[in-house]
Amino acid sequence: MEKKNLTMDQLNVCVSLTAKDRDSLLEQAKLIAESTAHIAEWRVDYYDERDDFEKIIQVLPELKEALGEKQLLFTFRTLEEGGEAAIRLPRYKELCLTISQSKQIDLIDIELARVEFLGRQFIQEVKASGVKVILSNHDFEKTPDDATLIFRIGVMHQFGADIGKIATMPQTLPDVLRVMGLVTKARAFYQLPLAVISMGDLGKISRVSAGVTGSILTFGAIGDVSAPGQIPVTELTRMIENLA
Numbered sequence: 394m395e396k397k398n399l400t401m402d403q404l405n406v407c408v409s410l411t412a413k414d415r416d417s418l419l420e421q422a423k424l425i426a427e428s429t430a431h432i433a434e435w436r437v438d439y440y441d442e443r444d445d446f447e448k449i450i451q452v453l454p455e456l457k458e459a460l461g462e463k464q465l466l467f468t469f470r471t472l473e474e475g476g477e478a479a480i481r482l483p484r485y486k487e488l489c490l491t492i493s494q495s496k497q498i499d500l501i502d503i504e505l506a507r508v509e510f511l512g513r514q515f516i517q518e519v520k521a522s523g524v525k526v527i528l529s530n531h532d533f534e535k536t537p538d539d540a541t542l543i544f545r546i547g548v549m550h551q552f553g554a555d556i557g558k559i560a561t562m563p564q565t566l567p568d569v570l571r572v573m574g575l576v577t578k579a580r581a582f583y584q585l586p587l588a589v590i591s592m593g594d595l596g597k598i599s600r601v602s603a604g605v606t607g608s609i610l611t612f613g614a615i616g617d618v619s620a621p622g623q624i625p626v627t628e629l630t631r632m633i634e635n636l637a
Contacts, residue, residue, distance in 0.1 A: 402609075404604035406431050406432070406610075406613055406626060407430060407431065407433070407610055407611070407613070408425050408428060408433055408615050409433075409435075409468075409612065409614070410434065410435045410436060411439045411616075412439065413440060413441045414442075415442075415452050418435075418440070418456065419452075419455060421615065422459035423459050424615050425463060425615060426459060426460050426461040426463060428615060429626060429630040430463065430613065430615075431463065432464040432465075432610070433465055434466040434468050434502070434612070434619075435456065435466070435467050436469075436470060436477075437449060438468070438471070438476040438477040438480075439619075443469070446488060446491050449488075450491070450492070450495050450497070453498070454497060457497060466498070466499065466500040466527070467492050467493075467498045467501045467502070468501070469488060469489075470504075470531075471504060473504075474530075474531040474533075475531050482507060482511070486511055486515060489503055489515075489519055490519060493519045493522040496522055498524055499524065499525065500556075501525075503519070503526055504529055504531075505529060505548060516528075516552050516553045516554070520553065520555075525555040526553070526554055527554065527588070527610075528549040528554035528558065529557075529558035529560070530545050530549075530558070530559055530560070531561075532562060533562050533592070533621075536561040536564065536568035536571065536572060537561065539575070539578060542561075542575055542579075543579050546559065546579050546583055546585060547582065547583060550585045555586070556585070556588060556609065557585050557586070557587045558588040558610070559588070560589075560591075560592055561590075561591060562591075562596075562621075563592070563593060563595045566595065568595075569596050572589055572596070573602060575587070576589055576607030577607060587609065588603075588610035589606070590612065591622075592620055593621045593622045597622050600613070601629065601632045601633060601636065603633075604633060605636055611633070613625060613626035613628075613630070
């Protein structure tokens with residue numbers, strides 16, 4: 394089955410793999426393969442053997458086969474940004490380089506806060522393997538002001554991201570509306586493709602309207618959610634299609 398490429402000019406629906414072991418991971422991958430999602434995100438921070446890079450690489454070919462035509466996004470979400478596990482900076486760097494150089498993934502999520510220490514050369518090394526880089530920033534407490542968010546997008550652009558991702562927690566409806574307008578505001582300064590998300594129940598509308606507001610990624614769920622406010626992927630896709 395021919396793999397569908399990531400499209401930078403329209404919305405792509407992503408679903409996270411959150412299984413803790415190999416067998417569960419492959420079963421979850423088969424469900425995603427049959428779903429309406431375009432991309433599967435392996436949240437390896439959920440995986441019990443996340444500290445064994447060799448075992449991670451060994452399961453990647455099986456995972457890709459189970460996913461069929463779906464693109465594979467690799468993510469280790471750190472505790473600091475809402476993930477399931479801690480990882481030291483040198484190990485984080487080693488993991489990102491090892492996985493990207495395996496040529497078994499299509500995209501990799503790298504947290505902006507780590508890149509600010511690891512530098513632009515690190516991103517260039519990752520991209521040299523043909524992997525697209527999503528530079529991400531998550532705030533689970535608040536929605537910073539527009540100037541702060543656009544500044545972060547500018548830093549993502551300067552570091553060489555292929556896609557920038559901003560996810561924030563709203564406290565009020567105006568917070569949600571500001572995030573929904575962020576892509577339009579940022580385009581006055583940068584042409585970097587963006588995924589912008591307002592999290593939680595209050596921010597669910599931002600996931601549904603992502604294609605209308607210019608975001609190229611939105612995240613749904615099959616089974617357990619990997620972030621607050623995610624909507625089951627079948628329901629999410631139906632709502633998106635109704636807005637088209």
